[in-house]
Amino acid sequence: MNQTIETILNHRSIRKFKDEALTKEQIHTIVKAAQQASTSSNVMAYTIIGITDNALKEELYKVSGHSHVKNNAHLYMFCGDLHRIYQLANADEKVTIADNLESTEQFIVATIDATLAAQNAALAAESMGLGICYIGSLRNDINRVNELLELPEHVIPLFGLVVGYPDHQPDIKPRLPLEAIYHENKYSPFHEQQKHIEAYDNEMKQYYETRSSNTKIDTWSDQMLRKFSEPTRMDVTPFVKQKGFNKK
Amino acid sequence: MNQTIETILNHRSIRKFKDEALTKEQIHTIVKAAQQASTSSNVMAYTIIGITDNALKEELYKVSGHSHVKNNAHLYMFCGDLHRIYQLANADEKVTIADNLESTEQFIVATIDATLAAQNAALAAESMGLGICYIGSLRNDINRVNELLELPEHVIPLFGLVVGYPDHQPDIKPRLPLEAIYHENKYSPFHEQQKHIEAYDNEMKQYYETRSSNTKIDTWSDQMLRKFSEPTRMDVTPFVKQKGFNKK
Structure with missing residues (x-):
């Protein structure tokens, strides 16, 4: 078994980190790894926002409710992003793209692009001896996260990824056969x-x-x-449309 | 730089493969790597379908138009899947989950879960010296793919992943700064x-x-x-809803 497959099979989510910072080089290596993932037709329909401001981390923690959202070495926010494309087209009078851009297809593309990048980031971090945890609970109040990160139209927050030196070693959780x-x-x-x-x-x-x-x-x-008996995050539906995704 | 990061940074999509099969062990190692990815609340909202029937590959090739969809060592189809959960709930009279299950939030969860798994699969394959290419063009006719794979309600095809021994070495494509x-x-x-x-x-x-x-x-x-000037795959929108995703 090679080191990459070992890293992959050794994954467990880490929720307690040592009080030890990452270097700027580590933070950027993880982003560069993310960027090298496949992307649909080279659209690169995502943006990653690194959170270094502790007051902002505190606010994001309040949305998530999980202490590892504030206690970590770094928090990356992964966003689906078609704003770049929209702005390019806006500058060109001959081009009209809204119907296409705001379709469910392009919503899928942005979600996939951001997620491919994120999993590269996660594995790059893990291969460096760091631990990671995905933070879907930031969608508990997606409007608030949108506001905190000052996201324009055609950009939506999808999830966070916290990274740091592990301070516990949870068991690996079994998967479905x-x-x-x-x-x-x-x-x-x-x-x-x-x-x-x-x-x-x-x-x-x-x-x-x-x-x-x-x-x-x-x-x-x-x-x-239990999980599916309680409707949760039903406000994600109107939020996504209001941001110009998944409308047509 | 460790081997995992080297593998990640060395990625280029491979579209020509040698006529050399994978062993069943290789095929399964790639799936096991996929399964070890993070998954939202352990829902594992995805299914992977391996295509071994050449007539079926030929039909999928017709949808995609890319010859590497038929000429490869293995084709994995990644599907978002909430059917399993729906069936569990169906068997329990006390539980009603449709509103929650059919929300945009759960559509995001299924898309993310399938994609995290896929990128693990891609990197596991690449770390074994294999090449990969994602196949989004199977959404050119998503209804046809749905029919070919006999997908029930609450399962949608998202993309394919072709794998095999590389028979060319394309340059690495630069990314946005x-x-x-x-x-x-x-x-x-x-x-x-x-x-x-x-x-x-x-x-x-x-x-x-x-x-x-x-x-x-x-x-x-x-x-x-050019890409966004032409509306494409607008039929994905009604298809996804018709399958019980992204409806509420």
């Missing part, structure tokens, strides 16, 4: 996936009962049912 | 990005004129204006 996630030539009906989900529920029950911290009695299926 | 993509604490207004975009246009003009194959006269800005 390969057979549930990986199908051949066509989608395997749910009834064929069920036995793998049951096996995973048993594995997760054991994992939660015996892991090194925060033990509990739970299964994946129960977690999912 | 770091300063255009990476901002600090708040979004840098477009007028501050402009000089970096101009520098990139000059760099890309040179790159296209002098690269080892397929030379042309072009800039990034011109490419983007």
Whole structure:
């Protein structure tokens, strides 16, 4: 097994960091790694915002509710960005692009581009001995994050990525069996996936009962049912449209 | 620089592959790497479909128009998948989840989850000496791909990933300068990005004129204006909703 695959398979989300800063070079190496990811037709439909202002970090922490959003060596915010393209077109009288730019297709492109870049950043950081955690909880109040980062039209915050030197070593969380996630030539009906989900529920029950911290009695299926029973972040829908994404 | 960062920075999309198969172990190692990526609240809102049937590859090639969709060692299709969760809830009379499941938020979650997994797969493959290319052009006819893969409600095809032993070595394509993509604490207004975009246009003009194959006269800005002037894939919008994503 090579070092890259080892790094990939050794991933666990890190939520406690040592009080040790990153160098500017480390911060930029991670961004350069992000930029080298594939991007749809070279659009590069994303922007990364590094948060160095502690007052701003505090405000972002209030949206997320997770202390690792303020206690980390660096916080990167990943945004879907079609503003650049829109402005280029605005400067050219012959070009009208709004219908195309504001389609669901381009919303997908921006989300994928930002995420490909982010996973490169995450792995670059992990390969340097740093720990990472994605912060989807910044979408708990996406309007507030939008305001804090002063995002113009056609730019939306998607998620954060916190980075730093790990101060704990959580167990690696098991995933659904390969057979549930990986199908051949066509989608395997749910009834064929069920036995793998049951096996995973048993594995997760054991994992939660015996892991090194925060033990509990739970299964994946129960977690999912609880999670999806409560409508959450329903304001993301109008927000995204209001910013000029996913409208047409 | 460690091996992972070297692999990341050495990325170029590969569109010509040697006629050399992957072992089942290689195919599965790539999937296991994909599965170890972060996933929002452990939902794992994606499915990967490996295409081994040549007749099916031929049909997917017809949608894409790119010959590397049929000529490769393996084609993985990445799908956003909330069907699993929907079926779990369906079996439980006490739970109603449709509003939540069909929101833009969960559409974002599924797209991000699938993409994080895909970039792990891409880097795992590249670290093994394989080449990769993402295939967004399968969204040229997303309804047809949906039909070919027999995807149920709450599963949508997002993109393909072709893998194989490289049979060419294209130049690495330059990216926008770091300063255009990476901002600090708040979004840098477009007028501050402009000089970096101009520098990139000059760099890309040179790159296209002098690269080892397929030379042309072009800039990034011109490419983007041409690309976005023509509405494309507008049928993705109704398709996604019809499949039960991004509706509420």
